Amino acid sequence: MPDQAADRTVEQTGDGTDGAPGATPPAVRVEGLWKRFGEQIAVAGVDLTLPAGKFIGLVGPNGAGKTTTLSMVTGLLRPDQGRIQVAGHDVWKDPVEVKARIGVLPEGLRLFERLSGRELLAYTGRLRGLPGEEVDKRAAQLLDVLDLAGAQHKLVVDYSTGMRKKIGLAAALLHNPQVLFLDEPFEGVDPVSAQTIRGVLERYTTSGATVVFSSHVMELVESLCDWVAVMAAGRIRAQGTLAEVRGSASSLQNAFLELVGANGRDTGNSLDWLGGGSR
Numbered sequence: 001m002p003d004q005a006a007d008r009t010v011e012q013t014g015d016g017t018d019g020a021p022g023a024t025p026p027a028v029r030v031e032g033l034w035k036r037f038g039e040q041i042a043v044a045g046v047d048l049t050l051p052a053g054k055f056i057g058l059v060g061p062n063g064a065g066k067t068t069t070l071s072m073v074t075g076l077l078r079p080d081q082g083r084i085q086v087a088g089h090d091v092w093k094d095p096v097e098v099k100a101r102i103g104v105l106p107e108g109l110r111l112f113e114r115l116s117g118r119e120l121l122a123y124t125g126r127l128r129g130l131p132g133e134e135v136d137k138r139a140a141q142l143l144d145v146l147d148l149a150g151a152q153h154k155l156v157v158d159y160s161t162g163m164r165k166k167i168g169l170a171a172a173l174l175h176n177p178q179v180l181f182l183d184e185p186f187e188g189v190d191p192v193s194a195q196t197i198r199g200v201l202e203r204y205t206t207s208g209a210t211v212v213f214s215s216h217v218m219e220l221v222e223s224l225c226d227w228v229a230v231m232a233a234g235r236i237r238a239q240g241t242l243a244e245v246r247g248s249a250s251s252l253q254n255a256f257l258e259l260v261g262a263n264g265r266d267t268g269n270s271l272d273w274l275g276g277g278s279r
């Protein structure tokens, strides 16, 4: 029963998120965000402050509202209510400023399938207003680091799931955004490609940029992120540093189960026909 789970929203301290004059604005500030699809309330009053320069995980069970929240934060879906700022700019009042500063790898990524990987990056670079030579240089480096150089002339339609994620990531990084949003970047990706993606993202955040990614894989979030927000039933259950959100639990997984109220859920006798060989 997620609604009864305790909130563990951690007060922001220090790190440039407190609105002091001259301070770096948070990477993302969300206030009173709501989204309803017919009868279904997908996002129910989310307040979220994500500090700049961190590797941030947004976690939550299926249907928690992560994709809906990220879609609104990145300007892909209009909220019913609420205010969203990215790097100090209002997403819906100042979309051009925001879109220049962000990179997005959305869920169910739609790419220009009939372009090769290399052409896709060239096209993306031009859309971003980068000079041709710079696009060529960055595209070659990204393709190389992401182990796509051998497939750069293959059409995107012929790419595997993992290759699609990697070329989508390259396209999202090409203009060197301040904040990178990734919806389930590791889903369907083999361990070698996951390690490659991870290396690129770690290098990116080390230079002061922010990564915000959604995931169900707690071990991954625990090993990658220094900051975590937990979402369930359209609300934020906890947000803060990894240590703050984990609290006294032995792992992020256990803290998560406690926060979303799923601890101890079992099948009881409801699947008593399953197994044992009888039909």
Ligand SMILES: Nc1ncnc2c1ncn2[C@@H]1O[C@H](COP(=O)(O)OP(=O)(O)OP(=O)(O)O)[C@@H](O)[C@H]1O
Pocket: 037, 040, 041, 042, 060, 061, 062, 063, 064, 065, 066, 067, 068, 069
């Ligand atoms: N376009 C839509 N029309 C109707 N309902 C929607 C739509 N998009 C999302 N929902 C509903 O809103 C709720 C939140 O969905 P959302 O995809 O944001 O969750 P999520 O946390 O990303 O889930 P998952 O981890 O399974 O991807 C769900 O109940 C979902 O069915």
